[in-house]
Amino acid sequence: MTLLVFLCALIGGMLIGLPICFALLFSGVCMMLFLNGFNAQILSQNLFSGADSFSMMAVPFFIMAGEFMNRGGITKRIVNAANAMVGHVRGGLGYVTIMAILLFASMIGSAVASTAFLGAILIPMMVRAGYKRDTCTGLIAAGNILSPIMPPSVPMIIFGVQAGVSVTKLFMGGIAPAFYLSASLCILWFFIAKKDNLAKAPRQSAKEVVKALVDGLWAIILPVFILFGLRSGKFTPTEAGVIAAVYALVIGLFVYKELKINMLMECLVSAAKSSSVIMFLAASAMVSSWMMTVANVPAIVTGILAPFINHPTILMLIICLIVLLVGTSMDVTPTIMILTPVLLPAVKQAGIDVPYFGVVFILMTVLGLLTPPVGTVLNVACSAGKINMERIVKSIWPFLLAEILILLAMVFFPALVTVPMNFFLG
Numbered sequence: 118m119t120l121l122v123f124l125c126a127l128i129g130g131m132l133i134g135l136p137i138c139f140a141l142l143f144s145g146v147c148m149m150l151f152l153n154g155f156n157a158q159i160l161s162q163n164l165f166s167g168a169d170s171f172s173m174m175a176v177p178f179f180i181m182a183g184e185f186m187n188r189g190g191i192t193k194r195i196v197n198a199a200n201a202m203v204g205h206v207r208g209g210l211g212y213v214t215i216m217a218i219l220l221f222a223s224m225i226g227s228a229v230a231s232t233a234f235l236g237a238i239l240i241p242m243m244v245r246a247g248y249k250r251d252t253c254t255g256l257i258a259a260g261n262i263l264s265p266i267m268p269p270s271v272p273m274i275i276f277g278v279q280a281g282v283s284v285t286k287l288f289m290g291g292i293a294p295a296f297y298l299s300a301s302l303c304i305l306w307f308f309i310a311k312k313d314n315l316a317k318a319p320r321q322s323a324k325e326v327v328k329a330l331v332d333g334l335w336a337i338i339l340p341v342f343i344l345f346g347l348r349s350g351k352f353t354p355t356e357a358g359v360i361a362a363v364y365a366l367v368i369g370l371f372v373y374k375e376l377k378i379n380m381l382m383e384c385l386v387s388a389a390k391s392s393s394v395i396m397f398l399a400a401s402a403m404v405s406s407w408m409m410t411v412a413n414v415p416a417i418v419t420g421i422l423a424p425f426i427n428h429p430t431i432l433m434l435i436i437c438l439i440v441l442l443v444g445t446s447m448d449v450t451p452t453i454m455i456l457t458p459v460l461l462p463a464v465k466q467a468g469i470d471v472p473y474f475g476v477v478f479i480l481m482t483v484l485g486l487l488t489p490p491v492g493t494v495l496n497v498a499c500s501a502g503k504i505n506m507e508r509i510v511k512s513i514w515p516f517l518l519a520e521i522l523i524l525l526a527m528v529f530f531p532a533l534v535t536v537p538m539n540f541f542l543g
Contacts, residue, residue, distance in 0.1 A: 122151045123409065127455075137451045138394075138401040145404035148412060163407045168400040175274050175284075177392035178358030182365045183225035184384040187234045189369020189376035191336040195220045196238055198333035205320035208310025210243045211256055215302050218260040219295065222267040223340030224361060228449075228486055230391075231264040232257060232494050236501025247316050251512040252309060254502030258487060258494050258509065259516030260302055265449065265483045267295035269343060269357060272449050272482065275399065276475050279406075279457040283472070284354045285347050286542060290476040292344075293537035294527060301519040309515075335368050348541060395450055402454030409458060419463040429467045433474075433528045436460060437481055444485015448493055452482045473534050477527050484524065487517050 126147035130140030145163075149155040186192055199216040203209055217239065221231050236257045243253040265272045268288030277284035309315075321329070330337075343361060346352045352360065369376030376384075409415065425432040443452055457478075464474050486494035489510060499509050527533050 123148055123405070123412075123414065127405075137448065138398045141398070141401040141405045141451065141455070145401075145408045148405070148408040152408075152412060154411075159407075160404060163404045164400045166403055168396045168403075173274065173278055173396065173399060175269070175355040175358035176271050176395055177388060178355070178362045179225060179269050179271060180227065180230070180391045181384065181388040182358065182361035183227060183230050183234070184388050185362065185365035185369050185376060186221075186224060186336075188380050188384060189365060190373040191224075191339075191365060191368065192221060192234050193238065194329075194333035194336045194373070196235070196242075197329045198337065200318075201321050201326040201329035204318045207317050208248075208306060208313075208315040209318050210239070210246055210248065211253075211306040211310060211315075212303060214239050214243070214253075214256055215260050215299055215306070218257075218263050219267065219299050220337065220340065222261075222264040222295065223344070224269075224336075224365075225264060227271055227391075228261045228264040228483060228494050229497055232261040232497045233501065235261070236498055240502045246318065249313065249512075250502055251504060251508050252313070254498050254504055254509055255512030255516055256302070256306065257501065258498035258513055259520065260299075261494055261498075262480075262483045262486055262520065263295050263298055266291045266298065266476075266480060268292065268347065269354060269361070270479065271395070272453055272479050273475065274354060275395075275450060275453050276457060276479060278399075279402075279454060280461055280471060280475060282475060285350075286472045286538065287475050287479075288344075288347055288354065289541040290472055290534055290538035291479070292541055294476060294480060294523070294534060297523050297526075297533070298520055301523050302516060305515060305519050335372055339364055398450050398454065402451065405455065406458045415459055415462040418459050419466060422463045426463065426467045429469050430529060432463065432467050433469070433477070436464075436478070437524065437528060440478065440481035441484060441488070444482055445488045445492075447485070449482045449486060452485065453479070470531070470535060472538065473531055476534050476538070477524070480520075480524050480527070484517070484520060487513055487520075 123144050126144035127140050130143045131137065135143060146155070196213065196217045199213040199220070203212040203216060206212065217235060218231060221235060225231055240253050240257060244250050268291050270288065270291055273287040273291060274284050277287050339361060343357050347354065347357055422432060422435065425435060440452065440456065443456065464471065486492060489495060489506060495506065495509055495513070499506055
């Protein structure tokens with residue numbers, strides 16, 4: 118009954134138009150009232166403890182780093198370097214897009230921001246080259262779910278805090294899946310380019326390629342430096358966020374000189390707005406999470422899933438289905454915050470490795486960014502590509518299907534995640 122009260126309050130709040138953070142607060146308060154245990158002090162304590170996390174401090178710094186990169190010319194140079202290397206093959210701008218997304222994902226960790234930044238640059242380039250606008254927009258949307266998978270990943274930080282597991286381990290576990298997804302998109306794009314007979318761009322000279330790579334060297338160094346530092350234990354994910362922000366600021370101001378002093382306030386305000394949404398969601402989710410623990414909701418869910426506890430693969434498939442359905446109507450952050458404490462006891466009881474589950478769970482949640490009606494990335498891509506939702510839904514399904522196949526491969530063969538994770542951890 119308590120679970121029903123929580124779901125009705127949460128869904129009811131969303132249906133009347135409450136922002137998800139207030140819907141979470143509302144559901145927590147409703148559970149308190151149902152259990153005859155309303156206490157304003159407990160409510161406020163949980164709100165503060167939800168945002169009071171050292172690991173969560175990484176979120177605003179990585180968001181700030183993304184703002185500095187975009188305005189400081191780093192994003193543009195990543196695209197130019199990728200174009201110099203593979204832009205001359207058939208459908209080359211598609212491969213440029215995938216490569217640029219992978220590089221940008223390794224610095225920012227946000228699918229929505231990456232879609233907005235790169236979509237504004239790459240979609241017009243592809244359309245001018247004769248590519249179909251709908252297909253280009255679909256590729257941009259599908260490719261940018263790499264951002265929450267490739268470290269540094271904001272959703273992985275949130276999951277790590279919620280589940281109490283090493284964020285560094287999650288980061289290292291996300292590297293291989295990001296490359297699997299990139300490879301699947303490249304294979305699919307190969308057939309699309311052949312089918313549509315896309316034009317080849319002129320091959321750049323060796324001198325032009327070297328110039329583009331040298332010009333983009335400062336941009337390419339950053340993700341390598343962050344991954345090396347995390348793997349070697351030289352700094353924590355939070356410290357990596359600070360380093361990324363300072364690095365992007367210095368390069369934008371003094372090396373590329375495209376970031377101006379008068380832009381800094383705009384960058385900081387934009388980063389603060391994005392960060393405040395995530396931090397308030399974390400605070401609100403802690404209230405619901407605490408009440409679900411008090412009401413023994415995780416044990417209830419574990420009991421429901423009990424017939425599948427001895428069959429980890431089937432359990433993972435059921436969780437996939439649940440998360441994908443939830444993802445059609447809820448964004449990534451609240452999905453992680455609501456479902457993690459509910460599903461984790463069953464996952465542990467089934468003997469599933471929690472970091473492995475975290476990586477696969479994050480991929481499950483981010484696929485929801487590509488499904489209507491909420492589909493945040495779809496909406497941002499529609500805006501960048503200047504097309505409506507109906508057109509992008511038609512163009513996205515081949516890419517989405519390829520990514521779901523990668524997800525299923527990782528469910529059936531956990532070693533695809535765990536073996537590379539242990540390798541990168543050393």
